[in-house]
Amino acid sequence: MIDVDIDLIKKYNVQGPRYTSYPTAVQFQDAGREDVEELHRYLVNRNSGPHRVSLYFHIPFCFSLCWYCGCNKVITKDQDRGDGYLDYLEMEMDQVAGLLHPDSEVVQVHFGGGTPTFLDPEQLQRLGEAIHSRFNLTGQTEFGVEIDPRRCTREHIQMLAAIGCNRASLGVQDTNEEVQQAIHRIQPFEQTCRVTEWLREVGISSINFDLIYGLPLQTLETFQKTMDDVLQLKPDRLAVYSYAHIPSMMPAQKLLNEEDMPSTDQKLGMLQLSISHLTENGYRFIGMDHFSREGEELTRAMDNGTLQRNFQGYSTLAGADLYAFGMSGISNVGNYYWQNTKDLAEYYEQLDENKAPVFKVLQLNQDDRLRKEVIMKIMCNMGVNFDAISSRWNIRFKEYFRDELERLREFEQDGLINVLPDRLVITEKGRLFLRNIAMCFDYYLNLKSSARRYSKTV
Known part of the structure; x- marks a missing residue:
């Protein structure tokens, strides 16, 4: 059982990155023609040999607006727009497939959004066949899809299974009707139950539910009821996110009534409750917002040191070249990150001109790559072996990171880490503060000129 110290949570509950990547997306630079050409040359050279590949497909469309949502999305009820979007996804796939070595194998596919189940079953079939x-x-390919139970039929599930899907993540957020009305997302729990049953009927047995705490009208009692509701369905994983209210960056959030939002103490109580309640019911706290049941492969990966982190959260797959398709998709291959344009019309226009729809790009330097490894060790492996890093990067860890280790002293005094002669070890209590600990090693965040808006770390 993790010791949840509310005073420490209040102390360290500051703004900070989620570290689905390092450097984070705010460091990406506008991509000019020469940047895109250089990226293309890099990819051609890299694909002179085979690599393990991960594919992400962003389906931006949603039928209605959820007022808390910060995703890149397009609100429409016109399902025919899915056909046009698939035309362009296929064009982009042709660009990438032409680069890959013929022996490269896909180890992971993920459909995100938006709402992937905005596509009707025939459109999903077309997408699957195109891939x-x-x-x-x-x-052995891990094939996951994000599902909105409100917009999902048995035929959707049957088609997802037919194209190879073997994992599903269901957006639930909260099962209380008043909370659902307050966030403009009406989803009777019966819909979630029904879709879960359909998934298991077709053999998609690895199921995750997404929940959010800190939403308007939530209380400790209603949130525990939400957790009890979903626990009846015995999910393999749960992602329990803290609601980040940043209306200056996410305009839809201005529609929420701030007066109805839980206080900081109430919200921290929900965090405390979620950890204690889920661990008492057979789940392990992986870190950040993620829980997985005992024996599940994410739990095993945490125990054996193979846990990884990418733009979809925690994963068991390491080292794959990630190619993202669709508007706003972020790719990571070798020493490069790049992001597609966030504007749908521009995405179409670029592909019509046979151009890669690249909007932002970042080539990692050696310091970036070194810090990325250290930060991902913190986020996934509960510590850093100084000697291993020193040997791999030809540095003296304690000298290179002298300032960073000094920043960690307060964490050690608070019992969140132990700094040993040859390693940094994060304690069980420290698992709640992985983002804060990782921030100490973030070169860009610690620049005096840095001033970015992030969600709270806890």
Whole structure:
């Protein structure tokens, strides 16, 4: 059981990155023609040999606006727009497939959004066939999809299984009707139950539910009821996110009634409750917002040191080249990150001109790559082996990171870490503060000129 110290949570509950990448997306630079050409040359050279590949597909469309949401999305009820979007996804897939070595295997596919189940079953079939015809998927490929239970039929689920989907993540957020009305997302729990049953009927047995705490009208009692509701369905994983209210960056959030939002103490109580309640019911706290049941592969990966982190959260797959398709998708291959344009019309225009729809790009320097490894060790492996890093990067860890280790002293005094002669070890209590600990090693965040808006770390 993790000791949840509310005073420490208040102390360290500051703004900070989520570290689905390092450097974070705010460091990406506008991509000029020469940047895109240089990226293309890099990819051609890298793909002279085979690599493990991960594919992400962003489906931006939603039928209605959830007022808390900060995703890149397009609100429309016109399902025919899915056909046009698939035309362009196929064009982008052709660009990427032409770069890959023919022996490169796809180890992971993920559909995100928006709402992937905005696409009707026939459109999903078309997308699946387009992927299979261009890329080497195997019987071991991990294939996940994000599902909105409000917009999902049995035929959707049957088609997802037919194209190879074997994992699903259901957006639930909260099961209380008043909270659902307050966030403009009406989803009777029966819909969640029904979709979960359909998934298991077709053999998609690895299921995650997304919950959010800190929403308007939530209380400790209603949030515990939400957790009890979803626990009836025995999910393999749960992602329990802290609601980040940043209306200056996410205009839809201005529609929420701030007076109805829980106080800081109430919200921290929900965090405390979620950790204690879920761990008492057979789940392990992986870190950040993620829980997985005992024996599940995410839990095993945490125990054996193979846990990884990417733009979709925690994962068991390491080292794959990530290619993202669709508007706003972020790719990570070798020493490069790049992001597609966030504007749908511009995305179409770039592909019509046979251009890669690249909007932002970042080539990592050696310091970036070193710090990325250290930060990901903190986020995934509960510590850093100084000697291993020193040997791999030809540095003296304690000298290179002298200032960073000094910043960690307060964390050690608070019992969140132990700094040993040869390693940094994060305590169980420190698992709540992974973002804060990682921030000490973030070169860009610690620049005096840095002033970015992030969500709270806890």
